[in-house]
Amino acid sequence: MLRNAVHLATLGVRQTRVTNCLPRLPLILQNNPQNAINVQVARDYAKGKDKKKEKGGKGKPGGKVEINEQQLREILNLDGLNSQMQKSVMQMKDDFVKHLSLRSTSGAIDTLRIKVDGQEHELQELAQISRKNPKTIIVNMIGFPQTIPDVLKAIEKSGMNLNPQQDGTTLFIPIPKVTKEHRENLSKNAKALFVKYRDAIRGVQNEHIRKLKKQPELGKDDAFAAQAQVTAIADRFISEADKLLASKQKELLGE
Template sequence: MFTFRTLFRSANCGIITNRTYFTVTKCCQNYIKPSPLNQVFTEERNFTKNEILYTSVRQYAKSKDKKKEKGKAKVAINESQLSEVINLESLKTHMQKAVETLKDEYTKHLSVRTNAGSIESIPVELDGKTHTLQELAQIVRKNPKTMVVNMSVFPQAIPAALKAIEKSGMNLNPQQDGTTLYIPVPKVTTEHRENLAKNAKALFIKCRDAVKDVQNKQIKSLKKKDKLSEDLVKNCEQQVVAIANTYVTEAEKILESKQKELLMKN
């Protein structure tokens, strides 16, 4: 049996990945279909059986480059220019206030071990005003496992106090008995730590939204300034967003640090 092999190579040939067999009739054995640029065929003819064997060589594309880091190009902040258009100090003050509030809430409400001090500072909304719990009640520690909140002076504040304690982010579950609230002190378990870490994330989101709210109000105000050119307004908007992002980044770092502390991660 006489056979021969012809290898057609292209500049882009790669690794052989599969072999495909085709039986071709005698009248077509001299006809070879043109191959795509990314394939190479080896022709092997067996004249006794009138067969042609094609070995397909597929050229695989090179692996894709790693995705670039997400985020838009950095915007240069020209504070001198921006100050002529908006009240820059007021903008920064309001954004910084949101970050400081986050720090304060982490310190007061996200301690692994619940204590009277952290409960005393829980904010309670009553009649359109915000009070700390200690302004409305007497708080004592009955034993290592229970905190007692006496609401006899302001019994009308009990529903608001219950809601505030439950939503404090300290993983507390108060129980009411008349004008007295009993608060079981959570055990320091892995689950308790994880719940506190989730609450830390929720407080961060609240902070981030506050910063973005300041940003959006400022941008809305910019768009109302008819005397400014469209390009200047656009540039100032980008700078305001860039400033807001710096405060959000600061808040993210505070969140990361707090979660590591709560979850005991290095």
């Protein structure tokens, strides 16, 4: 190979590829500078194969769960389940009417929950409530003056945008104007109430599922099917509550 390299140099070849003899080549050519070889070192790199990652397909959602009331009645108190969940929806609807009106009314103030010494009472149980004029509500606390701080705290946290003024044992509550900020606050309070009652419905659901799991005579397949049906019932009531929320927020925001 060395002879071939020198031979190529004498023939005037300007470029060649020399591999194993590179360290010794300059010594051979130093006496013949006129025939210097422009040596280029080439290196071949093996190209690795691209690895393609297979992406798993997303699972398709399961179909609609069919509720077999007859079978459910045999293993749980279906009427009690429906009653508890329906109660949460109705309580939420009632709270929407009482506490989330654009105009604060004496009716909303009447049922405001006041926490006193660890127990809750409606404001109308602690005070005499009346209207001085269409723009002012009067709350007379002469019967339970010691609860005034608790009442003021409850009014502040009610989200009704009220700013009561105290004069002795009497509270004067101006009814605020309907502003964009007031509407948005009421809408947020509506969402908070929805979350509260949604969680209550889920609580009823989980309670009944726990009871199902404690029935050893119930086969795995039957237990799984029953749990899915209980969850579907809860979803139905939550969907109903969600529609009420959407309607209430639309009303409050003036959309």
